[in-house]
Amino acid sequence: MKRFYLFGFLALMLFDTLAQVSFKYASLHAEPLTLDAAWLVRVFGHPWIYGAFVGYIGAFFTWMTLLKYAPVGPAFAASHLEIISVTLVSVWLFDDTLTLPKLIGGSLILAGILCLAKAETTLPAESAAPAEPSRS
Structure with a gap:
């Protein structure tokens, strides 16, 4: 099951990163922002916008699958790994700077x-399940 989580969260991070990077490239190729038909043609005429759709659709189905099996707390926290991956990819592809606040945020x-994954593995099975409501 740990392998499932590892590959699942890796896939989620890759799909989310693909979506964010694709949106960035699509926006760069669609400039200037004019909100008219010519702008829509520029947006949908460039393949990066479709990479964004693939990324979001892939992330949605991966996330739904993970939620079916993974504990919600660690799953929700791990879903934010794309913040770290997008930051690192942006440094590489878009010459963004890796600042101390970004490093601290990624570390946190x-x-x-x-911490959530460790807590989830140390909880007894009965405390992880929701309690039955009392009928009084």
Whole structure:
């Protein structure tokens, strides 16, 4: 099951990163923003916009599958790994700078995911299940 989570969250991160990077490239190729038919032709005439659609659709189905099997707390936290991957890819592709606040934020995201995953593995099975409502 750990392998399922590993590959699932990796796929989610890759799909989310593809969507964000594709939107960035699509927006760069669609400039200037004019909100007219010519702008729509520029947006939908460039293949990056379709990469964004593939990324979002892939992320949606991957996320729904993960939610079916993974504990919600760690799953929700791990779904934010794309913030780290998009930041790193942006440094590489778009010459963004990797600042101290970005490093601290990424470290806190990773620490939060690890804490939630650790807490989830140490909880007894009965405390992880919702309690039956009392009828009084």
